Amino acid sequence: MREPTGAPPPGANPYIPVPFRVSGRRRETADTVTLRLRSPSGDGLPFEPGQFMMLYVFGVGEVPVSASGAPRRAGILEHTVRAVGPVTRRLVALRRGDWVGVRGPFGRGWPLALAEGFDVLIVAGGLGLAPLRSALLQILAQRDRYRQVTVLYGARSPADLLYRLDLSRWQQRPDLELRVTVDRADERWRGQIGVVPALIAQVERHFEPARTVALVCGPEVMMRFTVRELQKRGVPDDLIYLSLERNMKCALGLCGHCQFGPAFICKDGPVMPFSRLAPFSEIREL
Amino acid sequence: MSELSVLDSRDLPELFAALQRHGFRVVGPTVRDGAIVYDELVSAADLPVGWSDEQEAAHYRLKRRDDDAVFAYAVGPHSWKRFLHPSSLTLWRARRTAAGVTIETPAEELPRLALFGVRSCDLHAIAVLDRVLLGGPFVDPYYAERRSRAFIVAVNCGHFSPSTCFCVSMGTGPKATFGFDLALTEVFEPGRHVFVVEVGTDEGAEVLRQVPHRAAEPWERAAADRVVETTAARMGRRLETAGLKEALYANLEHPRWDDVAQRCLTCGNCTMVCPTCFCFTVEDRTDLTGTVTERVRRLDVCFTTEFTYTAGKPLRQSARSRYRQWLTHKLGSWLDQFGVSGCVGCGRCITWCPVGIDITEEAAAIRSASELGERTR
Numbered sequence: 001m002r003e004p005t006g007a008p009p010p011g012a013n014p015y016i017p018v019p020f021r022v023s024g025r026r027r028e029t030a031d032t033v034t035l036r037l038r039s040p041s042g043d044g045l046p047f048e049p050g051q052f053m054m055l056y057v058f059g060v061g062e063v064p065v066s067a068s069g070a071p072r073r074a075g076i077l078e079h080t081v082r083a084v085g086p087v088t089r090r091l092v093a094l095r096r097g098d099w100v101g102v103r104g105p106f107g108r109g110w111p112l113a114l115a116e117g118f119d120v121l122i123v124a125g126g127l128g129l130a131p132l133r134s135a136l137l138q139i140l141a142q143r144d145r146y147r148q149v150t151v152l153y154g155a156r157s158p159a160d161l162l163y164r165l166d167l168s169r170w171q172q173r174p175d176l177e178l179r180v181t182v183d184r185a186d187e188r189w190r191g192q193i194g195v196v197p198a199l200i201a202q203v204e205r206h207f208e209p210a211r212t213v214a215l216v217c218g219p220e221v222m223m224r225f226t227v228r229e230l231q232k233r234g235v236p237d238d239l240i241y242l243s244l245e246r247n248m249k250c251a252l253g254l255c256g257h258c259q260f261g262p263a264f265i266c267k268d269g270p271v272m273p274f275s276r277l278a279p280f281s282e283i284r285e286l
Numbered sequence: 287m288s289e290l291s292v293l294d295s296r297d298l299p300e301l302f303a304a305l306q307r308h309g310f311r312v313v314g315p316t317v318r319d320g321a322i323v324y325d326e327l328v329s330a331a332d333l334p335v336g337w338s339d340e341q342e343a344a345h346y347r348l349k350r351r352d353d354d355a356v357f358a359y360a361v362g363p364h365s366w367k368r369f370l371h372p373s374s375l376t377l378w379r380a381r382r383t384a385a386g387v388t389i390e391t392p393a394e395e396l397p398r399l400a401l402f403g404v405r406s407c408d409l410h411a412i413a414v415l416d417r418v419l420l421g422g423p424f425v426d427p428y429y430a431e432r433r434s435r436a437f438i439v440a441v442n443c444g445h446f447s448p449s450t451c452f453c454v455s456m457g458t459g460p461k462a463t464f465g466f467d468l469a470l471t472e473v474f475e476p477g478r479h480v481f482v483v484e485v486g487t488d489e490g491a492e493v494l495r496q497v498p499h500r501a502a503e504p505w506e507r508a509a510a511d512r513v514v515e516t517t518a519a520r521m522g523r524r525l526e527t528a529g530l531k532e533a534l535y536a537n538l539e540h541p542r543w544d545d546v547a548q549r550c551l552t553c554g555n556c557t558m559v560c561p562t563c564f565c566f567t568v569e570d571r572t573d574l575t576g577t578v579t580e581r582v583r584r585l586d587v588c589f590t591t592e593f594t595y596t597a598g599k600p601l602r603q604s605a606r607s608r609y610r611q612w613l614t615h616k617l618g619s620w621l622d623q624f625g626v627s628g629c630v631g632c633g634r635c636i637t638w639c640p641v642g643i644d645i646t647e648e649a650a651a652i653r654s655a656s657e658l659g660e661r662t663r
Contacts, residue, residue: 012427013378013391013427014424014425014427015377015378015427015581016378016389016391017389019386019387040386058380058382058387058579059380059570059572059576059579060570061568061570062568084597084598085598099382099386099387101380101387101389245596245597246594246596246601247593247594247595247596247601249566249567249568249586250566250568252423252424252426253423253424254418254419254424254426254564254566255565255566255567255568255586256564256565256566256586256588257565257567257586257593257594259611259615259619261535261619262618262619262622262623264623267423279535280538283538283539284607285601285602285603285604285606285607286538286602286607286611
């Protein structure tokens, strides 16, 4: 009992960020930017779609951000960041060549192996498209492993839509059904108006509920209504996966901030099947 | 049963000297600011000899005794996490250079600590921290280093606080049964004042060899057994743990949470005195030139709204939700997370709650309501 473990080998300290440099920067919306990060050593941090990294700005602090790029590009990461707090404001202001510390990847990602041979229904609200973009890029790279693939995406307004280039490419693919909606239109918007969960009724013929894996990420209220719509149509709770967001200080399961009932979102999530969340899903302020 | 030895109370300074010769810095109980706290002890004279305490919900007073008892008090506001999982710790230091950023961990060599006077509840608390901070998937290297270097002198409880201690019902005391290098039982009877010593490790045996001692007589063994037996028999307070996790999960919307929220000040004293509360936050401290920055870890308190600040707002805004999180984590979800309760029955949270909220009473209220609910169902 006295010596549960020896001191860990040097270099194994999980609190220490790995150096990266900003190699590209794309403005998505007024307050949101996608950063491309490159490791000077060329070694990446191989991740699974749905996992997240802790991004550190020198002297300011660290925040958890989902990986939003393609997972199999050595040494390159993509993260979409919205300016909300002190750290994210500095992240979106970074320029090409700037230094960023990265720890990760952390947590459990989307169940893409489980979804093979199934219909895949992706439901994203707002910035929730970021972790799902990574999943979709991987699915499209191995498109023949999946049955029908449907993407439903909602943003507050046309100006809040992320990944416009991707959206127009995805729109043209015959092997992908994409529906986009906004809460509030502007005069140029020709698309749908309304909330994302309402789109599910429109794509019923694109998925067979019992053979569907649903991947959902967005604001909690949007996810709650999405789960109800999916349940109504018979998608099983253990095939509805949600990605949750909580305050995180360590991402190692040690700081205690990200607890949701018995789960630590950083290690048991961020992606979890609704069947595990269901007992606590109606409890406010958990 | 392992061999027991006897150390005369007059030779206690020899034990200190032996520990110091082994290179240990001794930390343990001492009187300061009207309480028995844990701090560095230069010699046995720093121990609270002749002191006792009086504890109740929201009440703590030192009391003078008319004898030279060394361990005649219950646990105070400090716990050993103060040394093993310190409230403030520099994780690393980063320096910005022309080439980029270099990051280093603090290089200073840590002293080996001898934790002197660790009660059984606190041995269990250290075992709980071991599970949390060493159990994986990630190991906390700072805790691991401090923990692996610590020497533990346990003390079996001959004195306890009748109003706040409940280790017997938690299965965590009053006798130290594991996790120590040496364990002492103070046998204090008119005309006799000795410590019966049990050796837990080879290193413990090595230290004891350098201290005058002799084999325990049968009556001394019996007297040592009586000390813990008497404590166990007299401990009235209890926490019923069977089925408690399920009862808490089933009652997350119980009106009792509103009731306790009316009393709770959300000050977080309970988390600070708790020997197992491990949550922390981090701060970045940058020097005036902006070229050197430190990441500092501070123990954190789940009773603050900042604790759950996510995407622009706190998730647990009400006092009700924050107290519920603390109690259900401690007594419920901790079991799912770490396979053991987060409570060791030390009673500190009861004593140091400024409004005297009693964890055993709150848990019992939720539970009895739950059983009532099941009966009427």
